[in-house]
Amino acid sequence: MRVAVVGGGMAGLAAAHELASSGAEVVVLEGSDRLGGKLRLEKVGGLTLDVGAESILARRPEGIDLIRAVGLGDKMVHPQTTTAAIWTHGALRPMPPTVMGIPADPAALAASGIAELADPRILPVPTEDVSVAEFVTERLGRDVLDRLVEPLLGGVYAGLTDHLSLRATTPQIAALGEDLLTAAAAARAAATASGPVFAGLVGGVGQLPAAVASTPGIEVRLDSTVRALARTSDGWRVSVGPTTDVEVIDVDTVVVAAPAPAAARLLAEEVPEAAFALAAIDYASMAIITFVFDDAVVPEGSGFLVPPVDGTFIKAATVASNKWGWVGESGRTVIRTSVGRAGETTLLQHDDADLAGRALTDLRRAYGTLPDPTDRLVRRWGGGLPQYDVGHLDRVDTIDRALAAAPGLEVCGAAYRGVGIPAVIASGRAAARRLTAAGTMDA
Incomplete structure (x- = not known):
């Protein structure tokens, strides 16, 4: 049985892992030049660090289970501190x-x-x-x-x-x-009394996508934009590549693990009701700005959150070198800041130097004196987070009902029932299991 998974973020990879483990031949079609979606590792100040999501909710099993299934269980760790503050009324408050x-x-x-x-x-x-x-x-x-x-x-x-x-x-x-x-x-x-809330990986959770993609039975194709989906007499036809050189791939089943706008376009012809509901899901953009300091002293704790009513530029800061032992072992101080909320359409139009400068100004206001960073990196996540506005679950129910009339086609991802890593993994696994339960995995 051949399956196409459209999208190489964690939902698509989780679906691919589940399907390949059931004996399917899976091709993951990712439009960009990398896997992992919002999980990403990059070098900052000579350190390899997470510049997207950096922890996994440990009280849901899906993320932990997948980490162990792909051989990363021995790297799993929990935060050294989760003591956080709120920066408000001019002070950091527990x-x-x-x-x-x-x-x-x-x-x-x-x-x-x-x-x-x-x-x-x-x-x-x-x-x-x-x-x-x-x-x-x-x-x-x-x-x-x-x-x-x-x-x-x-x-x-x-x-x-x-x-x-x-x-x-x-x-x-x-x-x-x-x-x-x-x-x-x-x-x-x-x-x-129920144990640690969060988990991570020594070396960063950004290692997870590649580990999942190495599962036997999964073929990964990067820079492979899916243009269209069409039902055939015995499966689905997937059109891939540039408009001047489209490749056609015939498969038995399809899992669309793309963000809602892309999924809406792909489903418009075959499942218009689902496409209409998907098109109603808005997204917010944000950025993570990571600073590495050679000699900075900051208070204990994992960082702080900022209420929007206080009018600051950053909305949160995480002292990664306090939070994660493997980061702190470098002897450097690593602070991640996040900026960007729904409706702040012009904020991310500033260049990297301006974003980093404004974030550093806020850090110095919150923590007091900080030296100039040895290095910094701005990673933008345009349209990165789906907005679950009032009535969201009704939209998702509409999508589910519409897809029930399209056998062999499933959707998954952060746009549906949770944006955290375990929820997204659960979404991908559930999509794969629906295909299996429907009998579409039979040889």
């Missing part, structure tokens, strides 16, 4: 215990000086989808939303809580029920 920004210890919140907790209101969870902002503000006040929930979601989605769907982005908050504070305290206590 982040109190929360569940996605919902305070789990009101006394610790008060002591931190981060936000004022309004008189809590105990209200039913709405049956319809609402924005995160509407749900939280009505129950705990705008200050908790602006200075705790918003910066946390800004780091994950680069989105704004006034638009983000409660059920798609923060089901943990919806699951707290009517009494948010009481339930958050109980949930936080239970989570503390």
Whole structure:
């Protein structure tokens, strides 16, 4: 059985791994010159570092399972510190215990000086989808939303809580029920006893794509843009390459693991209802700016988040040399900063030197004196993060129903039910398993 996987990010690679492990012959068609999507390693100041995603949620099994399956289990590590701060009201303040920004210890919140907790209101969870902002503000006040929930979601989605769907982005908050504070305290206590939250790899999680792609049965073709998909009498025809020299590949099944705009174009002829829903998914752009210092002293802790209401340029900073032992062993100080939120359409139009200079200015305001960096690297992620706006899960249901009428065709990726590495891997594996369960993998 021959399968084409369109897209070589982690969702497509996870689908390819699952299919190849089931005996399929898989060709991964990636339009760019590299695999891995938002996982990427680059040299900065002589160090090889993650310049995209740098950690994996360890409390979901999919990422850990795939790491072990491709032979990287012995490199898996957990952060040395997860103690984070909020940079607000002119100071770095210790982040109190929360569940996605919902305070789990009101006394610790008060002591931190981060936000004022309004008189809590105990209200039913709405049956319809609402924005995160509407749900939280009505129950705990705008200050908790602006200075705790918003910066946390800004780091994950680069989105704004006034638009983000409660059920798609923060089901943990919806699951707290009517009494948010009481339930958050109980949930936080239970989570503390359940082991490490995050994991990484010595040498960077950017090693994972190549390890997955080396699975027997997977052929990778880079610089292979897929132009069209068409149903045939016994499978699918995939048109690949430049318009002046299109190559046709006939396969039995197809997994489209491209971002929503590209997936919408590919599905427009054969599954127009799914294409229409995919076209409604917006994306936000952002950038990671990595600095390497030879002699910099920063406070302990993994870094800090910044509430958008404080008007800073950066939205977060991670001290990678504190967080990861293998980075700290270099003897250098490595700080990653992130910039860019939904709606900030002009921010990333600045050149690299300007982006890095403005980010360094914010770091010096937050940490005090910092020397000039030995090196820095700006990695832009244009259209990198899908926006799960209110009603997102209804769109995904529409896509699923439409694809049910197109046997042998599946979709997966960050545009559907989660943007984190484990969620994206789960999406790819589920797409592969649907093909298997439908009998399309039979020889």
